Amino acid sequence: MTPTRKQPAERIILGIDPGTNIMGYGVLRVIGNKPEMLALGVVDMRKIPDTYLKLGKIFERVIGIIDEYHPDEMAIEAPFYSKNVQSLIKLGRAQGVAISAAIHRDIFIHEYAPLKIKMAITGQGQASKEQVAGMLQRLLNISKEEMPKFMDATDALGAAYCHFMQSSRPDADAPHYGSWSDFVRRNPKKVKR
Numbered sequence: 001m002t003p004t005r006k007q008p009a010e011r012i013i014l015g016i017d018p019g020t021n022i023m024g025y026g027v028l029r030v031i032g033n034k035p036e037m038l039a040l041g042v043v044d045m046r047k048i049p050d051t052y053l054k055l056g057k058i059f060e061r062v063i064g065i066i067d068e069y070h071p072d073e074m075a076i077e078a079p080f081y082s083k084n085v086q087s088l089i090k091l092g093r094a095q096g097v098a099i100s101a102a103i104h105r106d107i108f109i110h111e112y113a114p115l116k117i118k119m120a121i122t123g124q125g126q127a128s129k130e131q132v133a134g135m136l137q138r139l140l141n142i143s144k145e146e147m148p149k150f151m152d153a154t155d156a157l158g159a160a161y162c163h164f165m166q167s168s169r170p171d172a173d174a175p176h177y178g179s180w181s182d183f184v185r186r187n188p189k190k191v192k193r
Helices: 051-069 085-104 114-122 129-139 151-167 180-186
Strands: 010-017 022-031 034-044 073-077 108-112
Touching: 010 051, 010 085, 010 151, 022 051, 022 151, 034 051, 034 151, 051 085, 073 085, 073 151, 085 108, 108 114, 108 151, 114 129, 114 151, 129 151
Parallel strands: 010 073, 073 108
Antiparallel strands: 010 022, 022 034
């Protein structure tokens, strides 16, 4: 029998919406099956002229957020298809750096496509950012004053909420692996050597 990870009675989920100009983050605390927002914000890097300094800032801030809220898991929005290859490369780098920060702190990582996040929150994959933000405001009882100026923050909170919804499903007891070596150790017959 393959061991599975049980959901703890209380857990913290960090959501990240990667970007090299504005990176959104949102933190949910889930007690039992009830989520509540702990934090919501952005890392604004528009005044940082160097791309590599921006990537360093992403790593530094994600580590800082992890150290402040001690999440059990991170949900990150996957890059979406873009006709602009350079934009897609920059977005992929930002996502990779955020993932690296989570790996550095031994946080389980889950990636969700924008369409899946929108479906989980609004029920429609083509929902606008405003619709996602409005639904999250209602679902999590976020006051008007707490709503952020940048929708990157609510997109990040949406990733965390999507993960909460996905992990609350009955098939959430499917195996989760902490690393490739963990997968190989637990599934020796599935790996060719």
